[in-house]
Amino acid sequence: MRKKLVVGTRGSKLALWQANHIASRLRAEYPGMEVELKHIVTTGDKIRDVPLAKIGGKGLFTKELERAMLAGDIDLAVHSLKDMPTELPPGLVLAAVTERENPLDALISPRYGTIDNLPHGAQVGTSSLRRRAQLLHYRPDLRLHDLRGNIDTRLNKLAAGELDAVVLAVAGLRRLGWEDKITHQLPVSICVPAVGQGALALEARSDDRQVLDILTALNHRPTYRAAVAERAYLAVVEGGCQVPVGVYGLIQNENLILEAVILSPDGSRVVRDLLEGSAQQAAALGERLARNMLAAGGRDILREGKIL
Known part of the structure; x- marks a missing residue:
């Protein structure tokens, strides 16, 4: 078992709360292990006077943390799941997702x-x-x-x-x-949440078996499955922070209810749909819902908004 873990985090109040929460849970699960926090400033933290959509939404709050992880400076990073791009750099994986807070x-x-x-x-x-x-x-x-x-x-x-x-x-x-x-x-009827909103994501190196095993104790399987569906949906839609897309997965027993919306930036055009299926087929369900909605007019909405 590792004697020490270095956890990377942004420096905002919320990010520090989240990182300290994860550190506390790790210390409780593994009493003999030292957990240290390392603060890292991201591009999204540096640029505060420009709308996120104008500087490119993908990875603004994660890239620097990921570089530090790949360099071996930190063992894992704590993110708001909604900030994580759907495609991770080679060598990194979404190791665990915590139980979701209120997603609204x-x-x-x-x-x-x-x-x-x-x-x-x-x-x-x-x-x-x-x-x-x-x-x-x-x-x-x-x-x-x-x-x-x-x-x-x-x-x-x-x-x-x-x-x-x-x-x-x-x-x-x-x-x-x-x-x-x-x-x-x-309510979701007015505002469908962002992908992964309310959940914390723990990212780690794909070849660090010890850390991956340690983080298994913090993974909440229903939330993880919902996140897989939501991220699979967004990957097909090819969206990031600059895309007016919302998607929310709700797990009930082994059933997954996935609801999503694609809108024009001014809200005048909208495609909305919902699918239900087995939670074990989360990724496939997300991909199918995305394809259905793109075919039903979502692709035209995104193209007209100069997003695709």
């Missing part, structure tokens, strides 16, 4: 409460094209603003009166103890 998106609007109560033309902040497109599909009158930075930075802009509402992930708010700020959890 949260509206925070102390003054108005819910999305339906927002006044006509309300100013709403979000960093996600997926959220933007779905919000505009539901409420075309809303005025959406790009909102980058850590969660507390975004909440400060709301508190300063610059915006009427912001939309963030429920999971991140709960992990930081800010669940009480949520005024409306947006």
Whole structure:
């Protein structure tokens, strides 16, 4: 058994919470093992004044961590699963996925409460094209603003009166103890989550058998299977952060319910579908749903949005 593990993480409050959570679980599972955190700054952390879609969404929060792993500087990396590209660099694997937190998106609007109560033309902040497109599909009158930075930075802009509402992930708010700020959890019928939203991903070297075996104890099989389906879906659609796509897999016993949406950036066009099948065929189910939706108009939507 390894005597020490070096865990790579970004330096934001949320990333550190997530890394410390994983480190605590590893120490509990393997009491004699030392677990050390190593902070690594990613491209997404460095560039905060440009919308994610304009600088390329894939790997913005993972590349530097992956380089450190391949160089042997760290043994594993902790990511928000939604930040991980569907295609990993050679030599790295998705070793484990933790049990999913609440996967929904949260509206925070102390003054108005819910999305339906927002006044006509309300100013709403979000960093996600997926959220933007779905919000505009539901409420075309809303005025959406790009909102980058850590969660507390975004909440400060709301508190300063610059915006009427912001939309963030429920999971991140709960992990930081800010669940009480949520005024409306947006149902999947309004906002389908991002791939893997709410789950943590543990990435490791494919040839490091010891680390892979250690991380097995942290893997939550139902969440892992849902993640496999969602990532397989996105791989076929060929999407990243710059694509208005949402997909959410729900495991019930051995049954997988997979729901997805493809939208034009302005939310005016949408293709939505759902498939059910065996959780053991998660990847195949995700691929089939993607092909169905692309054939049903999703490909035209993405092409017209200059994404494909």
